[in-house]
Amino acid sequence: MKKVNSDVAYDYIRKRILSGEYPPGHALMTEELSGVIGVSRTPVREALHKLKADGLVSIRARLGASVKKMDVKEFREMCDMRLALEGHATALAALNHSQADLREIRFALDGMRGLTERLIAAEEESPLLDELVREDVRFHIAIMTAAKNDLMKGEILRLHLVNRIVFGPVNPTSGVPVSRGTKPERDENRRRVLASHDEIYDAIARGDAIAAKRAMEDHIQDIIEKGLRIMAHSGAGLITRELTDEELVYNG
Amino acid sequence: MKKVNSDVAYDYIRKRILSGEYPPGHALMTEELSGVIGVSRTPVREALHKLKADGLVSIRARLGASVKKMDVKEFREMCDMRLALEGHATALAALNHSQADLREIRFALDGMRGLTERLIAAEEESPLLDELVREDVRFHIAIMTAAKNDLMKGEILRLHLVNRIVFGPVNPTSGVPVSRGTKPERDENRRRVLASHDEIYDAIARGDAIAAKRAMEDHIQDIIEKGLRIMAHSGAGLITRELTDEELVYNG
DNA sequence: GGAAATGCACTTGTATACAGATTTGCAAGC
DNA sequence: GCTTGCAAATCTGTATACAAGTGCATTTCC
Known part of the structure; x- marks a missing residue:
């Protein structure tokens, strides 16, 4: 199975959430991330949605994604x-x-x-x-x-x-x-x-x-x-x- | 909460999977679906990934999506x-x-x-x-x-x-x-x-x-x-x- | 001075174009 | 007859341009 760019973005963001570099509540903006990771916004978006399914990120439509805060x-x-x-x-x-x-x-x-x-x-x-x-x-x-x-x-x-x-x-x-x-x-x-x-x-x-x-x-x-x-x-x-x-x- | 196009695509596809109109194994191609639903491929793609997270669809990179077959x-x-x-x-x-x-x-x-x-x-x-x-x-x-x-x-x-x-x-x-x-x-x-x-x-x-x-x-x-x-x-x-x-x- | 209104900057959501991968059809070779 | 190789067709994955929504700051009005 080949590794596609959205997987690269997924791994990148996930690692930083789990390491604490992106603390709970930290905003995850697609453009910024795409620049840092070196891929376009599309795969970043996809990665964020996958992380949401994992329960590590919360996304609200038009308001953007952020690292999950748990109460x-x-x-x-x-x-x-x-x-x-x-x-x-x-x-x-x-x-x-x-x-x-x-x-x-x-x-x-x-x-x-x-x-x-x-x-x-x-x-x-x-x-x-x-x-x-x-x-x-x-x-x-x-x-x-x-x-x-x-x-x-x-x-x-x-x-x-x-x-x-x-x-x-x-x-x-x-x-x-x-x-x-x-x-x-x-x-x-x-x-x-x-x-x-x-x-x-x-x-x-x-x-x-x-x-x-x-x-x-x-x-x-x-x-x-x-x-x-x-x-x-x-x-x-x-x-x-x-x-x-x-x-x-x-x-x- | 506003309804965005990816939600429209999600509801559309999900309904047809659950109703049996798209039976297990049925190929779900982004271009075809985007034409039928009336949105572009991007929200369709997103919908398919969400359905994958739900366990209703399986996606293999570069091979496309299909309705989940269960063994x-x-x-x-x-x-x-x-x-x-x-x-x-x-x-x-x-x-x-x-x-x-x-x-x-x-x-x-x-x-x-x-x-x-x-x-x-x-x-x-x-x-x-x-x-x-x-x-x-x-x-x-x-x-x-x-x-x-x-x-x-x-x-x-x-x-x-x-x-x-x-x-x-x-x-x-x-x-x-x-x-x-x-x-x-x-x-x-x-x-x-x-x-x-x-x-x-x-x-x-x-x-x-x-x-x-x-x-x-x-x-x-x-x-x-x-x-x-x-x-x-x-x-x-x-x-x-x-x-x-x-x-x-x-x-x- | 404070509240409402307005414009601006920024971000997301979407459409679309393009590159690369995979499948398919067909022809040639064993 | 069956496999092998090749090329066209097709579809996915990605980049990018554009439209639309949101929040913020300034301005305007009381």
């Missing part, structure tokens, strides 16, 4: 949806996983364990944090892969990405959220995350769909609460109103 | 996702519903009951069928509304629409799927659907989230099996091979 209501809704999907997918993973899937999940888990221990021991975190986040993502992706449902996997990954808008600002080069709270708090949080992951892995490994689902739901609930706390404290326009005037008619 | 694998995945979302949303509806929500659900349910009885009694169905389908949709929408999660509601309705591609062909004017099977079979099926809906409503009304969820999951499971049977029999490029009876029994 608390929408964040809760998104998390609730993620809870439903990822919980179900985890149950499927417990039933459908192959041995290779299981190995991949455990690799990610072991990687996280090592990094977490080193992070707790260390004073300076930054180089290890990127790796930890990468392994965390790897863990979740491995489970979604084991569930053997590409559609759900895609949708869940999409939600993960949109979630990152809330957890910003992030390290511009790595895309990893900057640390929050005191070190003991962060250490405690990391231990809890690891314990959750252990529980999820064990349940999947022994094929216990119900326990796996519950463990994943608890884990996501933790993440939700963390997100809500961040939104409450950082504010910075995140909690302001947000109108999605998308009225889809659902009948013929 | 069995994708259909199962979609249904499984719907199961997860709609089950969860039903549980939420049991917890979050207002009295007005409950009334709206019961109105739809009562409407369906009356229509079902008249349909079973009648010989000629066509005028009543449209109404029955409308009330069925109304029932499901009312529950999603009661769940108080607009994001999930939107996603579920999207999946409902994509589902309709499988249940085609439909009555061109009303968009209602044409009847299948013998009359006793259809009557039996309608009674079962109604009983399912009753069960779902009762559980929601008494705030029993677990029972509501389970009832909705069973109901959707029924729909899934019906869809798989239709796919197996209608074929028409939808499936590559004949299904075994085992495959017809859907179990995630």
Whole structure:
């Protein structure tokens, strides 16, 4: 599949949204972007519409596009949806996983364990944090892969990405959220995350769909609460109103 | 919100896909469509991309767009996702519903009951069928509304629409799927659907989230099996091979 | 001085022209 | 007969010009 200009524009803009270079609310004007990216307005327009479908950008007719701002209501809704999907997918993973899937999940888990221990021991975190986040993502992706449902996997990954808008600002080069709270708090949080992951892995490994689902739901609930706390404290326009005037008619 | 030309093109094409006028696999060429709709290629292109995001159209770079064809694998995945979302949303509806929500659900349910009885009694169905389908949709929408999660509601309705591609062909004017099977079979099926809906409503009304969820999951499971049977029999490029009876029994 | 009106700058939405890719039809070669 | 190569036809992707809507600032009027 050949890469066309609209894909170039899409990748360019998306990267900058996820890295935090374009913060929530930032205006995305087609002419400006087309100049920077080096393509015409048409593919830029297309890229913006695709990003809107991803949930990273909001577009209002004749008023232009901007990086999505999420309010608390929408964040809760998104998390609730993620809870439903990822919980179900985890149950499927417990039933459908192959041995290779299981190995991949455990690799990610072991990687996280090592990094977490080193992070707790260390004073300076930054180089290890990127790796930890990468392994965390790897863990979740491995489970979604084991569930053997590409559609759900895609949708869940999409939600993960949109979630990152809330957890910003992030390290511009790595895309990893900057640390929050005191070190003991962060250490405690990391231990809890690891314990959750252990529980999820064990349940999947022994094929216990119900326990796996519950463990994943608890884990996501933790993440939700963390997100809500961040939104409450950082504010910075995140909690302001947000109108999605998308009225889809659902009948013929 | 002003209606722009790309919206006109979107509505035009979408309507024809859902009505079956553009069947699965039908090529959607920008120039031809722009001529018929009376706008230029640019808004048509945009509309096609939006329909792709909806899951109704597939686009391959430089090869053009066509109405989405669904294979069995994708259909199962979609249904499984719907199961997860709609089950969860039903549980939420049991917890979050207002009295007005409950009334709206019961109105739809009562409407369906009356229509079902008249349909079973009648010989000629066509005028009543449209109404029955409308009330069925109304029932499901009312529950999603009661769940108080607009994001999930939107996603579920999207999946409902994509589902309709499988249940085609439909009555061109009303968009209602044409009847299948013998009359006793259809009557039996309608009674079962109604009983399912009753069960779902009762559980929601008494705030029993677990029972509501389970009832909705069973109901959707029924729909899934019906869809798989239709796919197996209608074929028409939808499936590559004949299904075994085992495959017809859907179990995630 | 403040509110309404008006004009301007800017941006989006749309039409259209053009370049490149893909398919199709046909003829030549094995 | 079937494949292979080539060229025309066709369609997509992109650039660009133009029209129309929106917000802002200045002006005008009370």
